Structure formats: structure tokens, C-alpha cells
Amino acid sequence: MHAEPGTSRGAGDQDVIVAARNLSKTYRDFWGRSKKVALKPLDLEIRRGEIFGLLGPNGSGKTTTMKLLLGLIFPTSGEALVFGKDATDVSKNERIGYLPEETYLYKFLDAEETLDFYGRLFDMPPEERKRRADALITMVGLSRDKKRQLKEYSKGMTRRIGIAQALINDPELVLLDEPTSGLDPIGTREMKDLIIDLKKRGKTVIMSSHLLADVEDVCDRIAVLHQGELKELGRVEDLLRVTDVTQIRARGLPAAAVDELRAVLQRHGAADIEIGNPTTTLEELFLEVVRDTEARPGRRARQADRNG
Amino acid sequence: MVLEEEIPKFTAWIGPALVSWLFVAGLVAVFAAALAWLVQSALYGPLAAGDRVYRGILGTLADLAGMSPRRIWALARLAVQESLRRNVLVVLGLFAVIVLFAGWFLDPASVNPGKLYLGFILSATNLLVCLVVLVLSVFSLPADIKAKAIQTVTTKPVRTGEIVLGRMLGFALVGTVLLALMGAVGWAFVVRSVRHEHELLAADVLEMKAEDGSITGLEGRTNLARGHRHRVELGPDGTGRTDTVQGHRHAVRAVETVAGRAYEVGPPEGLLEARKPLRGTLRFLDRQGKPSTKGISVGAEWSYRQYIEGGSLAAAIWTFDGVTEREFPDGLPLEMIVRVFRTYKGEIEKGIAGSVRVRNPSTGLQSDPIYFTAKEFTIDSLLIPRQLAATTTDGGTRQVDLFGDIVTDGRVEVVLQCLEPAQYYGVAQADFYLRRGSGSFVANYAKSCLGIWFSMLIVTALGVMFSTFLAGPVALLAALSVVLVGQFREFIQRLFESQVTGDSKIVPGGGPIESLYRIVTQTSITLDLDPNPAVTAMKALDTVLLAPMRLGAAIFPSLSALGTSDFLAGGFDIPWDLLGAHAMETLGYLVAFFVVGAVCLKAREVAA
Ligand SMILES: Nc1ncnc2c1ncn2[C@@H]1O[C@H](COP(=O)(O)OP(=O)(O)O)[C@@H](O)[C@H]1O
Numbered sequence: 001m002h003a004e005p006g007t008s009r010g011a012g013d014q015d016v017i018v019a020a021r022n023l024s025k026t027y028r029d030f031w032g033r034s035k036k037v038a039l040k041p042l043d044l045e046i047r048r049g050e051i052f053g054l055l056g057p058n059g060s061g062k063t064t065t066m067k068l069l070l071g072l073i074f075p076t077s078g079e080a081l082v083f084g085k086d087a088t089d090v091s092k093n094e095r096i097g098y099l100p101e102e103t104y105l106y107k108f109l110d111a112e113e114t115l116d117f118y119g120r121l122f123d124m125p126p127e128e129r130k131r132r133a134d135a136l137i138t139m140v141g142l143s144r145d146k147k148r149q150l151k152e153y154s155k156g157m158t159r160r161i162g163i164a165q166a167l168i169n170d171p172e173l174v175l176l177d178e179p180t181s182g183l184d185p186i187g188t189r190e191m192k193d194l195i196i197d198l199k200k201r202g203k204t205v206i207m208s209s210h211l212l213a214d215v216e217d218v219c220d221r222i223a224v225l226h227q228g229e230l231k232e233l234g235r236v237e238d239l240l241r242v243t244d245v246t247q248i249r250a251r252g253l254p255a256a257a258v259d260e261l262r263a264v265l266q267r268h269g270a271a272d273i274e275i276g277n278p279t280t281t282l283e284e285l286f287l288e289v290v291r292d293t294e295a296r297p298g299r300r301a302r303q304a305d306r307n308g
Numbered sequence: 309m310v311l312e313e314e315i316p317k318f319t320a321w322i323g324p325a326l327v328s329w330l331f332v333a334g335l336v337a338v339f340a341a342a343l344a345w346l347v348q349s350a351l352y353g354p355l356a357a358g359d360r361v362y363r364g365i366l367g368t369l370a371d372l373a374g375m376s377p378r379r380i381w382a383l384a385r386l387a388v389q390e391s392l393r394r395n396v397l398v399v400l401g402l403f404a405v406i407v408l409f410a411g412w413f414l415d416p417a418s419v420n421p422g423k424l425y426l427g428f429i430l431s432a433t434n435l436l437v438c439l440v441v442l443v444l445s446v447f448s449l450p451a452d453i454k455a456k457a458i459q460t461v462t463t464k465p466v467r468t469g470e471i472v473l474g475r476m477l478g479f480a481l482v483g484t485v486l487l488a489l490m491g492a493v494g495w496a497f498v499v500r501s502v503r504h505e506h507e508l509l510a511a512d513v514l515e516m517k518a519e520d521g522s523i524t525g526l527e528g529r530t531n532l533a534r535g536h537r538h539r540v541e542l543g544p545d546g547t548g549r550t551d552t553v554q555g556h557r558h559a560v561r562a563v564e565t566v567a568g569r570a571y572e573v574g575p576p577e578g579l580l581e582a583r584k585p586l587r588g589t590l591r592f593l594d595r596q597g598k599p600s601t602k603g604i605s606v607g608a609e610w611s612y613r614q615y616i617e618g619g620s621l622a623a624a625i626w627t628f629d630g631v632t633e634r635e636f637p638d639g640l641p642l643e644m645i646v647r648v649f650r651t652y653k654g655e656i657e658k659g660i661a662g663s664v665r666v667r668n669p670s671t672g673l674q675s676d677p678i679y680f681t682a683k684e685f686t687i688d689s690l691l692i693p694r695q696l697a698a699t700t701t702d703g704g705t706r707q708v709d710l711f712g713d714i715v716t717d718g719r720v721e722v723v724l725q726c727l728e729p730a731q732y733y734g735v736a737q738a739d740f741y742l743r744r745g746s747g748s749f750v751a752n753y754a755k756s757c758l759g760i761w762f763s764m765l766i767v768t769a770l771g772v773m774f775s776t777f778l779a780g781p782v783a784l785l786a787a788l789s790v791v792l793v794g795q796f797r798e799f800i801q802r803l804f805e806s807q808v809t810g811d812s813k814i815v816p817g818g819g820p821i822e823s824l825y826r827i828v829t830q831t832s833i834t835l836d837l838d839p840n841p842a843v844t845a846m847k848a849l850d851t852v853l854l855a856p857m858r859l860g861a862a863i864f865p866s867l868s869a870l871g872t873s874d875f876l877a878g879g880f881d882i883p884w885d886l887l888g889a890h891a892m893e894t895l896g897y898l899v900a901f902f903v904v905g906a907v908c909l910k911a912r913e914v915a916a
């Protein structure tokens with residue numbers, strides 16, 4: 001949907017920001033015995049400016065892949081390169097932002113202190129820390145709660161401060177592990193808009209999700225993982241395009257024309273013809289309700305059978 | 309105060325100390341790299357393992373070079389905030405309770421209350437501060453790893469060294485504040501506890517008259533305060549001093565009032581002091597007057613003190629260097645702690661008579677003896693005056709000048725003899741010195757707190773180091789074991805020596821298993837076990853168990869050796885040479901623990 005052409009084709013080598021070569025991970029216990037093969041050898045290249053999605057069910061190795069790319073865990077074989085350097089090289093972190101799958105922050109700090117703390121870790125001078133913290137708190141909509149300790153935050157608020165800390169250094173590469181988990185539909189929408197906005201500002205985003213809609217809406221390219229194995233890799237629209245099915249959509253078509261259309265299609269030998277009214281997604285319905293309520297507060301809920 | 313070894317000059321100490329530090333550190337580093345390679349080899353094969361170890365070392369060096377003060381400070385602040393959140397300040401309340409209890413159960417009538425109070429307060433402070441920082445440091449990093457907050461931190465450009473150093477710094481800061489507060493409270497408590505006043509009523513003072521009826525002096529007794537009273541001997545004009553009880557005395561002054569004569573008793577003197585001694589070296593003459601390196605051992609006593617026999621030619625001779633007229637314009641203020649070993653009881657109250665002479669080390673010219681009586685458990689002081697009598701070869705007497713005739717090139721010998729036959733004086737090199745004056749007691753107290761500070765720093769670093777690769781409770785146990793092995797380091801060294809040489813006289817009773825066997829079977833430790841295969845196996849196992857402890861004893865820090873409360877409580881100024889050495893020793897451990905911690909954390913998958 002939001003794909004922009006050209007990023008993954010004909011790009012020079014310096015545009016490869018993240019590369020995994022034969023990268024695999026086996027978790028071991030204390031004695032070095034292997035416990036779980038979490039990632040089977042993976043080859044991957046992620047280029048500047050794209051939104052890359054890691055898609056897969058729970059336990060398929062998405063987080064493991066991200067942690068390998070961040071140097072949080074060490075590969076069992078192969079290598080992970082970020083900005084051309086080994087993933088365990090700390091200096092790469094200057095240009096990286098990371099949102100863990102659950103927001104792991106210090107609960108006894110408030111939002112401002114949290115951002116100030118992480119700003120210090122980037123060796124930022126005080127004025128810059130203040131400026132960036134203020135801007136990010138406003139951006140994620142926590143201005144009213146910025147003096148509250150994180151332990152009082154709801155899941156969604158925690159997620160917001162999590163994304164703020166990931167962006168404190170204005171990173172070139174952002175890794176988001178299940179960014180929409182725990183968010184309500186509005187939050188989800190905002191998160192997706194934010195991701196798309198990051199892309200517009202030239203950032204590279206790697207995100208993981210098990211929610212297909214999220215990935216479909218924002219990602220340029222995706223890798224589908226299952227049981228630690230790469231199953232699919234490619235552009236979203238290519239992967240989703242069903243080449244042997246044609247879809248026709250029209251507004252204001254009279255009922256008579258529908259029969260006519262069906263006759264035409266049959267004449268051309270088409271099979272499995274479906275013509276009907278499309279349903280909207282629940283997400284869109286929800287957003288519409290919220291928008292409506294905000295425009296006219298106090299209105300009673302609509303009845304589901306309003307159309308009789 | 310017991311001082312078993314001479315305190316070396318800092319400038320002379322630092323060179324060899326640095327060399328041995330580098331040697332041990334290098335050895336540990338090589339050993340650790342080899343171990344890491346072996347472990348990695350088992351997992352990835354020797355070549356890949358070599359590559360990993362090599363890259364690990366390079367990475368560590370790069371990390372150390374990339375450390376930033378701002379990041380370290382941010383992490384240190386976080387550690388402080390975490391400590392406050394864990395309510396560390398509660399420990400101050402605990403300390404207050406301990407102090408209150410101390411005021412209640414410490415006996416103010418003890419032989420030396422100043423020593424008792426100081427010793428107690430400093431031990432309590434030391435223990436509490438070290439425990440607090442140990443618990444804080446040991447649980448912090450594992451908690452972060454468990455809560456995964458560490459993942460958000462390590463994905464920032466943070467060097468593992470900064471995580472380790474920041475924590476060490478933060479908890480050390482907490483410990484420092486606690487120590488400062490406890491030190492101040494302890495100080496106030498000690499000063500308040502030893503302060504006391506006596507009254508001397510005119511009615512309790514009797515005049516001493518000579519045969520012709522003239523008043524030669526006044527004699528009396530003060531009232532009871534803090535469990536003791538003093539005898540007073542005054543000049544005819546009513547000024548003088550009390551006797552020394554519980555390590556102190558008071559000045560006394562008569563004041564004439566309308567109601568008659570009254571006496572003012574001054575504050576205690578000598579209780580909280582910081583004496584600066586000039587110490588000498590000790591040698592002996594045996595009972596025939598022949599030089600010998602040792603005195604007599606009087607049996608089961610520990611060899612710190614040697615004994616000289618009374619009424620014989622036996623003597624203890626100290627040689628002092630650097631004695632100048634400028635420093636001692638009034639003569640040599642000699643102070644001595646002489647132990648008395650009695651072969652018959654005699655008059656316990658009276659003390660044992662002895663003499664002191666000063667002698668020119670090159671010409672042998674010596675003064676006539678100056679007599680004194682040695683009282684036990686107190687510091688006897690004796691001023692050797694500038695003008696002395698000396699017996700000439702023809703039997704006459706002549707006046708000699710201390711600095712003109714006796715002291716040559718700042719060197720002088722002082723000869724101590726015991727005069728009563730069949731009684732003995734016990735002497736130690738450190739317990740006989742020239743008093744150089746006093747340092748400030750407050751400063752000395754602060755220096756002693758500095759010693760506690762060193763221990764606290766070491767404990768913090770130790771705790772953080774273990775927490776980089778062990779879970780909290782395990783790290784706590786590990787740190788405690790290191791402290792314990794360090795505490796018994798000399799014993800373990802001797803025990804090991806005894807074990808490998810098979811010489812059961814060094815440490816009787818054997819290693820851990822043999823000791824246990826002896827306890828269970830109720831076998832005396834002095835009895836050698838019959839050699840049979842089981843005993844041999846037991847001893848072999850003991851050796852195997854003792855070997856790592858011996859290794860640990862060689863490199864682990866001894867916190868008690870860093871303590872200087874003996875000096876403070878004993879009333880001696882803590883020498884800067886000693887503090888300097890302790891500071892460097894502490895620094896050596898801090899650097900080592902920091903590097904080990906940083907390497908271990910780097911080698912660890914914090915997110916696994
Ligand atoms: N520290 C660990 N030790 C052992 N197994 C682990 C560890 N972390 C993850 N795993 C296992 O590895 C697999 C992949 O996990 P993960 O990468 O977290 O999946 P995802 O993020 O796709 O849900 C899972 O089966 C999980 O149980």
C-alpha cells in the first residue's frame with residue numbers, strides 16, 4: 001500500500017544496512033547443552049529506507065533474530081552485520097533505536113527522567129537531552145503524564161514511552177519488536193503512522209509482528225519465519241498478489257448490471273465468481289466510531305442492526 | 309597496640325607492590341584467557357575459539373577506550389536511585405539503635421572505655437556499611453538482567469565497562485554517604501560517652517606534713533564518675549594531677565573562694581589521643597650481658613613479646629634514628645608499654661622496678677640509670693632530661709648533655725633493664741617509643757573511617773564483579789567467601805604449608821576433612837593419626853581442597869588488614885605511609901575487579 005519503488009533494486013552495497021549471513025542461534029543451558037534451535041541458518045539483507053517486517057507465529061524466532069542483530073545474544077554460527085560492523089560492536093548503537101517486545105524500562109523513573117537517562121547514555125549534552133525529551137514526550141502524547149513514575153503507566157502508555165526512548169537519538173535504523181502489541185486500535189493506527197513517518201524521514205525500520213494486518217499495512221518487504229526457518233521473503237504486494245484472481249470494485253452499480261457482469265464473466269470462462277458488498281474491516285469500524293464520538297460527544301452507541 | 313611488622317615507607321613500598329600487582333594481574337589474565345579458550349574450544353572447536361577469544365580481548369580494549377564519563381555518571385545515578393528505592397537509609401535507623409544499645413551495655417568502668425567505645429562503634433560502622441553495599445551491589449545487575457531492563461541499556465552505545473563502573477561508583481557513593489553519617493554519629497557518641505567530670509571536695513583533701521610540720525603536699529580522692537575515681541597528689545599550692553585510671557588523668561587546680569578553698573578538676577586527658585611515635589629497632593642482651601637477637605620466651609605466650617630477666621645483666625636495647633634537638637628540645641619523652649611476668653606475686657599494686665639508660669651508640673658513653681616502676685596495662689611515660697649524670701671510668705660522676713654527648717648523628721640507644729630478681733619484663737619493638745607529640749584526634753578518627761571506606765570500596769567492587777556472571781544469591785555467597793578467605797589468609801597459608809610439608813606443628817589438626825574427622829571421633833589435634841590408606845586418602849583430599857583456598861589467600865583482599873581502628877583505639881596516630889599503602893592496595897583490587905567484571909559481562913549474553 002505504502003510501498004515506494006526502487007529501494008530494493010539496483011541499490012549500491014553501502015545501502016545494505018543490515019545483513020545476516022548464515023545466521024543461526026541455538027539456545028544452550030548452563031552446561032552448553034543445546035536446549036532449543038531458535039533460528040536456523042538465515043540469509044537476509046535489509047536496505048536503507050525500507051520497512052522490513054518479520055512475520056511469524058509466536059516462538060518462530062522473530063525476537064531471536066532481532067536480538068542477534070542487536071548483539072544482545074551471540075550467533076551460534078554465521079554473522080550479523082549492522083552498518084557493515086559486527087552486531088556485537090557497541091559503536092553501532094549510536095545509530096540504532098530498539099523497542100523490545102515488552103518495554104523494559106526502570107519503573108521508578110518518570111517519563112522525563114527515563115528519556116534523560118537514555119539521552120545520557122548517548123552522551124548527549126543537557127540542552128539537547130531536554131529538547132529531544134520534550135519533543136518526544138509530546139509526539140507520543142504523554143505530556144500530561146510525564147511526571148508520573150512508569151510503574152503507574154498502563155500498557156499502552158508504557159509502549160509509548162518505550163517508542164520515545166527508542167527514538168531519543170534520532171536513529172537511522174529502528175528495530176521494533178511487536179510494536180503494536182498491547183495497543184488499542186487507535187494506538188495501533190498511530191504506531192503504524194509513526195512507522196510510515198519514520199520511513200518518510202529516510203529511516204530504516206525493522207519490525208516484527210504476528211499480526212498480519214500490521215505487517216501488511218506498513219511493510220515494504222517481509223520475511224516469514226516459522227519454527228526458526230525462513231519460509232518466504234519478498235515485497236509484500238508481490239507476496240500477496242494472487243495472480244489467478246481478478247478483483248473488480250465499483251460504487252453505485254445498479255443491481256441489473258451485476259447480473260450482466262456475471263454473464264460476461266461466465267462467457268469468458270471465469271470460475272468461482274463472487275459479486276457482493278464488501279465488508280469493512282473491524283479496525284476501520286472501530287476508528288469510525290471513535291472519530292464519531294469525538295466529533296459529537298455524548299451520543300449513544302449505534303445499534304448494530306441500524307440498517308434493518 | 310600490637311604492631312607486628314614495621315610500617316614501610318610508602319616510597320619504598322610502592323615499587324615492589326606495583327611489580328607484584330602487575331605480575332599477579334598478568335598471571336590471572338593469561339590464565340583466564342586460556343580458560344576461556346578451553347571452554348570455547350569445547351563448543352566451537354579450537355580455531356574458532358581462538359578467534360573468539362582474540363576478538364573478545366580486542367573488543368574489551370576498544371570498550372575500555374570508548375568509555376564516557378557522562379554515561380558512567382548516568383549509570384551511577386541510576387544505581388543511587390535504585391538504592392534509595394530499596395530504602396537503604398533504613399540502615400541508619402538500625403545504626404542508631406545499635407548506638408543506643410552500645411550506650412547501655414558497654415561498661416563505662418572498663419579498663420579503657422575510650423578504646424572499648426571506639427572499637428565497638430567502628431566495627432559496627434564497618435560491618436553495616438560493608439553489608440549494605442554488598443547486598444546492593446550483588447543484587448542490582450542480576451535484577452536488571454532478570455527484569456530485562458538491561459536490554460534497553462545495552463542496546464545504547466554503552467560499554468559493559470561503564471555498566472560495571474557506573475554501578476561500582478553509584479553504590480560506593482551510597483556507602484560513602486552512609487559511612488559519613490554513621491562516622492559523624494559514632495564520633496559524637498564516643499566523645500560524649502567518654503567525657504566526664506570529677507569533683508574534688510576540700511574535705512577529701514588531706515595535708516601531708518613533713519616532720520618539721522611544714523606542708524609538703526596534699527593528697528585526696530575524687531568522687532566516683534563513670535565507674536571510677538582518681539587519687540590526687542597535689543603540691544602545697546593545690547595544683548597538680550590525678551593518677552591515671554582507665555587510660556586518662558585530670559589536671560587539678562585550687563581556687564580560693566569566699567567560702568574557702570575549692571578544687572577544680574579539668575577534663576580527661578589522654579583518652580582520645582593520636583600519639584605520634586618515633587619507633588626504634590630492638591635487640592637484646594642475655595642474662596650474662598652477651599648480645600642476643602632474642603629475649604626469653606616465657607612459655608605459651610605468643611612470640612610478639614620477648615622477656616628479659618630482672619636482677620641480671622639482661623637488657624632490651626632500642627636504637628632510635630632521626631632524633632633531633634629541634635624535635636625534642638626538652639629531652640626524650642619516652643613512652644613504653646611494658647608487660648610484667650611475675651614468678652612470684654609480690655605486691656600487685658606496686659609495679660615492678662626497672663631502669664632506663666641512654667647510650668651513645670658509637671662511643672658507648674652511657675647515662676646513669678633513671679628508675680621507674682612498670683605498671684601493667686598502662687602506658688608508662690618517662691622524660692629523659694637534657695642534663696644527665698654519667699659515671700666516669702674512675703668512678704666519679706660528671707654531667708653530660710643529651711644532645712652534646714649521647715646522641716650522635718641523630719642516633720641514640722635506650723637500654724631497659726628490670727631490677728627485681730626473678731621477675732621479668734615483656735617488651736616488643738613497637739611498644740617502646742619516643743613521643744613526637746600528638747596529631748589531631750578528629751583527623752585520626754577520619755583516617756580510621758578512611759580505612760573503612762577502603763573496605764567498603766573493595767566490597768562494592770567485589771559484589772558488582774560477581775553479579776556480572778552469577779545470580780544474586782550466589783554472587784552474595786561468592787563475595788562472602790572471598791572476604792572470609794581473605795580474612796583468614798595467613799591461617800590458610802600456614803595450614804596449606806603444614807599440609808604439604810606434613811609438619812603438623814605449624815597448624816595442628818589438619819585440613820577441613822581431617823579436622824571434621826577429629827571432631828567426630830573426638831581425637832586430640834596434637835595426636836598424629838595412624839597412617840593407613842584411609843588417612844592418606846583423607847589427607848590427600850584435604851590438600852586438594854586447600855589448594856584453591858591457598859591460591860585465593862594469595863590474591864584475595866584481607867579487609868581486616870585494611871582496618872586501622874587498632875591505631876585509633878590504641879591512641880596512636882595512623883601513619884600516612886600505612887594509609888597510602890592501603891589506598892594503593894584498594895586501588896589495585898578495584899582495578900582488577902572492574903576489569904574482571906567488564907570482561908565477564910561482555911562475554912555474557914545478557915538477553916538469553
Ligand atoms: N533464552 C532462551 N532460552 C531457550 N529458548 C529460548 C530462549 N529465548 C527464546 N527461546 C525459544 O526460541 C524460540 C524462538 O523464540 P523467539 O525468538 O522469542 O520467538 P518470537 O519472537 O518469534 O515469538 C522459542 O521456541 C522460544 O521458546
Ligand SMILES: [Mg+2]
Pocket residue numbers: 059062063064101177
Ligand atoms: Mg518475540
